[in-house]
Amino acid sequence: MLYQQQGQQQKDDAHTSARGNNANNGGVLDVGEINPELEANLVSIAAAAARPSAAHGHPHADNLAASIDPQIELQHHTPHQPQPDDDHQLRRALEHHHHHQHHQPQPQHTATQPHDTATSTTTSTTTTTANNGSSSGSQQQTVGPDGQPIDPKRTCPFCGRTFSHPGSLGRHLDLKRGTRLHPANKVDQIRGDVKRRGDIVEIKARRSKRAKIYNSRPDVKDRARARRKHKERSDKARGIAKSRFIDRLGVPQLPPHPSFAFMVLYFLPPSQWPHDPPTRQTYDQLQTTLDSLPHELRSKAEVAFEQWSVMNMQTKMDIWAREQRRAAEAAIGSITLYDLGARESWLAMEESRIVSEMVANEDQNHQEEEDDSSSKHHESTSPHDPEVDAVAAAVAAATNQQPHHNHNHHHHHRDDVDINANIDEQLFN
Structure with a gap:
């Protein structure tokens, strides 16, 4: 009797401990440590539990609770007195185990499953995105031997060099044009297919407008005028120098009776x-x-x-x-033979001398023109000579009086004609 009471107390304690572990695990029985061999043993024990007489002598019947939960330790019961509560607990444990085996993953994977699932989901999403990106990128970019995408606008198609800007690639092609790895015709074709920024007509019009504005500046006009004048002077001097060199050569003539x-x-x-x-x-x-x-x-x-x-x-x-x-x-x-051999140097020296003479003559003529203009301006602004003014006034007075005298003379002549007409009329009457 005492032995049965102690066994019943231990079973209650074990059952309470198992419930506490289940509560700590969120109401789920921890069966993660049950291996396949133990599961087979549990199935056989469950079959034996249905037959109370067969449960006696099963090697794992006494340690069933300890196998389910390591914290539960059951005392060895008397083989001749199996307890109904043990059969009921064993049956519940097996049902609970099979239920969670079908609906719940193993405990060691339960804690990490959400993270693994999220990780796998993220990985699959990333992989899918990467695959989509690579597939879309393969349509626009070529993948190199190292797996990196190649931008054809920044990579030389002949030597494979990669540059940071498309303009650097263009300068590279222009520099290496005609070499062994860079055929001239293919480089010209690539450079010819380059699309310039903006419309060519608009660019030319814009440049022309800028040039017109720039050339309309007074200082630019002065420099252009001086440059044209210098070029005209140089061309004229070069022609004169050549003519003088040719004139220095002789003009042989064949005599009437040559030897x-x-x-x-x-x-x-x-x-x-x-x-x-x-x-x-x-x-x-x-x-x-x-x-x-x-x-x-x-x-x-x-x-x-x-x-x-x-x-x-x-x-x-x-x-x-x-x-x-x-x-x-x-x-x-x-002329000498040395002059014939060094005629280019002679022509250059002669041209320089002629240009110097022309510049000196132009400066002298310009100075004379300035002197003439300043003298005329001085005469127009200088005070008048009194004698000259008196003579001019007398001449003007005489000129003004002459028409008035003629008018008076004409008036007196008309009076004389009227008097004579009256005298004749009186005589004939």
């Missing part, structure tokens, strides 16, 4: 001049050159060569040397 040596020097270039006095071979070259010239020149060459053929060698050498000097003087004149 054969002079005709060779006159019609053949210096590269074809012979070292020794001319021979028959030189005459043949001269005839070839004269074929395109008037016929009288060929006649003069034939006559000159006949005379040249009868001369001795010493005479030929003297004539040949004399005619060479004569041809050089007639061709070069007062």
